[in-house]
Amino acid sequence: MNRLKVLSTLPLCALALASCQQAEEAPAAPAEASLAQVTLPVSINAAMVGIIDQSADFIWAVGNGDMPRNDHDWDQVRGAVYDMILGGQVIQMEGTGEFDAQWVANTDWQTHSEDLTRIGQDALPLVEAKSEDVEAWRAIGDRLVQNCLACHELFKPEVPSQGILHESTERESRGISIFD
Numbered sequence: 001m002n003r004l005k006v007l008s009t010l011p012l013c014a015l016a017l018a019s020c021q022q023a024e025e026a027p028a029a030p031a032e033a034s035l036a037q038v039t040l041p042v043s044i045n046a047a048m049v050g051i052i053d054q055s056a057d058f059i060w061a062v063g064n065g066d067m068p069r070n071d072h073d074w075d076q077v078r079g080a081v082y083d084m085i086l087g088g089q090v091i092q093m094e095g096t097g098e099f100d101a102q103w104v105a106n107t108d109w110q111t112h113s114e115d116l117t118r119i120g121q122d123a124l125p126l127v128e129a130k131s132e133d134v135e136a137w138r139a140i141g142d143r144l145v146q147n148c149l150a151c152h153e154l155f156k157p158e159v160p161s162q163g164i165l166h167e168s169t170e171r172e173s174r175g176i177s178i179f180d
């Protein structure tokens with residue numbers, strides 16, 4: 001056995017042993033209970049700006065025909081697709097925002113969040129195939145914009161502004177590629 005193998009098997013054995021002992025001491029809590037206790041260290045608003053809004057721009061760019069030119073560009077689009085998949089789940093967890101608890105408890109909120117995840121999942125085969133089918137990307141982008149608007153209409157009636165304009169959004173509005 002070479003050294004690398006020894007190193008990588010050791011912690012596994014230790015882990016297996018630890019979980020065995022734990023199982024004897026106390027029965028594991030039901031999975032549901034521990035998931036419900038997960039909270040975000042930031043507000044849902046921050047997650048919205050930092051993950052969802054930031055990344056949605058890349059998906060809309062491709063739908064507008066601003067095609068990735070190399071693997072680095074495709075990496076960015078793939079990251080954006082995963083951000084939609086994961087973002088839809090993240091915003092179902094309560095964070096530090098004032099209204100977060102009431103939002104996550106609302107069934108309409110949960111539906112729109114799940115839709116966001118589903119849109120991302122539907123875009124995954126496209127990005128994995130590095131598809132240049134602009135129409136297919138535009139269809140994803142259209143569903144995405146409907147999703148943002150539908151949820152904002154219910155939960156955030158006023159136009160979200162705060163004067164924040166992501167650099168990528170500004171580039172698109174000036175007809176400059178989102179990709180560097």
Ligand code: HEC
Pocket residue numbers: 043044045048049052053056091097109110112113116144145147148149151152155156159160161162
């Ligand atoms: C499940 C509901 C929901 C979905 C889906 C959703 N949002 Fe939001 N979004 C909100 C709410 C509620 C707020 C307001 C948060 C606050 O003010 O604390 C918000 C805030 C924002 C903000 C910050 C606004 C501000 O005033 O600073 C941006 C930007 C944003 N959303 C973009 C998007 C984009 C882009 C999408 C779609 C890709 C999207 N959101 C999808 C509910 C949603």
